[in-house]
Amino acid sequence: MKNLIDKLCRERALSAEEYKALLLCRDAEVLEHLQRRAQEETLARFGNRVFIRGLIEITNRCRNNCYYCGIRKENRNVVRYELTQEEILECCREGYPLGFRTFVLQGGEAPELKDDRITETVAAIRREFPDCAITLSLGEKTHEAYERFFHAGANRYLLRHETHNEAHYRQLHPGSKRGNDRSGMSLQHRLQCLDWLKEIGYQTGTGIMVGSPHQTIDHLVEDILFIGQFRPEMIGIGPFIPHHDTPFASAPPGSMQLTLKLLSIFRLMHPAALIPSTTALATLAPDGRERGILAGANVVMPNLSPPAQREKYSLYDHKASMGAEAAEGLQLLEEKLRSIGYEISKERGDYRILDETINHKSYNV
Template identity: 55%
Template sequence: MAVRELIDKLNCEKKLSHDEWVKLIKEYDESDRTYAAELARCISQEMFGKDIYIRGIVEFSNICKNDCLYCGIRRSNGNVSRYRLTAEEILQCCDEGYGYGFRTFVLQSGEDAFYDREMLCGIVSEIKKRHSDCAVTLSLGEKSREDYEALFNAGADRYLLRHETADEEHYKKLHPAEMSWKNRMECLSDLKEIGYQTGCGMMIGSPYQTAECLAEDMEFMCDFKPEMIGIGPFLPHKDTPFRSCPQGSYELTLFLLSICRIMLPDVLLPATTALGTINPKGREQGVLSGANVIMPNLSPVAVRKKYMLYDNKICTGDESAQCRACLERRMESIGYKIKISRGDHI
């Protein structure tokens, strides 16, 4: 079957066989990518119109117990100036964001045990108390099922935990031996069972990734049916073991965004910051390829440069208000509009 036919088949049947996935990923060309983007854009407009949902991210701690080989804030990077925001500082970021029209706050950090269950639950419930029309998304990494349950009961609505790769052998090449692919997968199924709108995802072009790995990622997501998918290109960070690895492909990232939209029409799909970093028009092109979410930074400017997962991350010098205005302009330039709402999964 030609690539074009595989895209049509995916659109009709919402799944492909392993070999078909591999072929799609290996053999697509620029015209197939355009074809997929147009189809994905149509689907996205049917689902969401030309509305773009925004999520304000508060990166509240860059302290992490893990040592993922790709990540700039890994524990063995001694060049990071580490910080923690207080509960009050986190709440202030959300208050400020509310004024700019954010109705979802994403609390993201390294895996930092300083913020224990009680403290995190307190922060979540206080955000919900102050802003009852808002959703809270957590992106705090792997935790116990009991922690996830407590945070859900405190009012958290969504959880982002990229699976990073659905291939266990590939996972081992991206993470130190102490980290476990099985545990990560278990976390994801716990989150879903508990009732979170759950997000998984992977980097495109991470070291040692093959078309087979990406095929497994697509098959995993096809089964798991996440409410959200985060995908962006791998970008090297100068203080990591992967410093000399090539960055991921911009075009393949856009293509797979379209493919995700075609496979899961109602998935919440951000045009990620990494996509905006690899190309100045990346977020706009992401939206035109089927993305419907943008996640600008709400962290205090004083800490932004310290949350560098990869080199040259955009928006680290801008005030939240500037980012908000910039995004409004960028979305209007392609005929889309930022929607002030929680933007839940339907």
């Protein structure tokens, strides 16, 4: 099995059968070898730097009814909110002196949040913070809307496909889009959106939930093969965590070990990718963020949202948003990263720049 890992390091790809064998492997020595190789690859590319992004959760309004999500449209127990442009800019103004040079605007697919307002907000951030990168994670939009956001100044867009298996996708999302009906969702349309984003010129991110209900190892192999073919600049993966106000309230959370294994696999497949150690990892275990970094992640996203609104953006239960997960807890985050031999980088960390300036300095972590 170690030979498969070494082959992945050399060739950046395996067959479907080889990926499945690696995912099913539970040998501790093999898993340690996988993580070590992924860590070595990350250190060779980025040194011991971990890039920070300021996460701003701009609205919890959503037109979708994804069965796993706490802010789904039919959850009547959510107190809805929507940040104004000035509130979003104020979050950026608080983050910039702390060293944030990437702002991530994340929100539900809200029909009330008109595309022109997003365009105006992106343009306002670009004018006030011209040296910063702007990442959007606002779901499925039209090709025209994506173009408008891009020309207004957005650099990156994250749209996780969640699963590449059509039948599994239908088990996680309601309905299909027909005509002007936007109440349903389809995998085909989501993949079309990802193609549009790359075509327009975004640094594009996709990813999956690990351990989502009805997910199988074969589904994960499909996801790996798709990500290998799509070659995203960003890869966002995290464990599924249930929310009490969803149809999947009683489902078990995803596996930490399997999530870390996939994170290492993706690092070896895409050495220059920007891969976050997600809030979901930090929610699942107190040291989850650090374990993600040691498995090959190179990005963390402290929360810059107004503290009064953070609990309302409840995608899953017990979502971490304070302490080292918060922008105001940056010193605590620095201490935690330093304890495992890493340090915060306050650079923008653009994928293409990093891909062209590989750093082969040796680090002992």
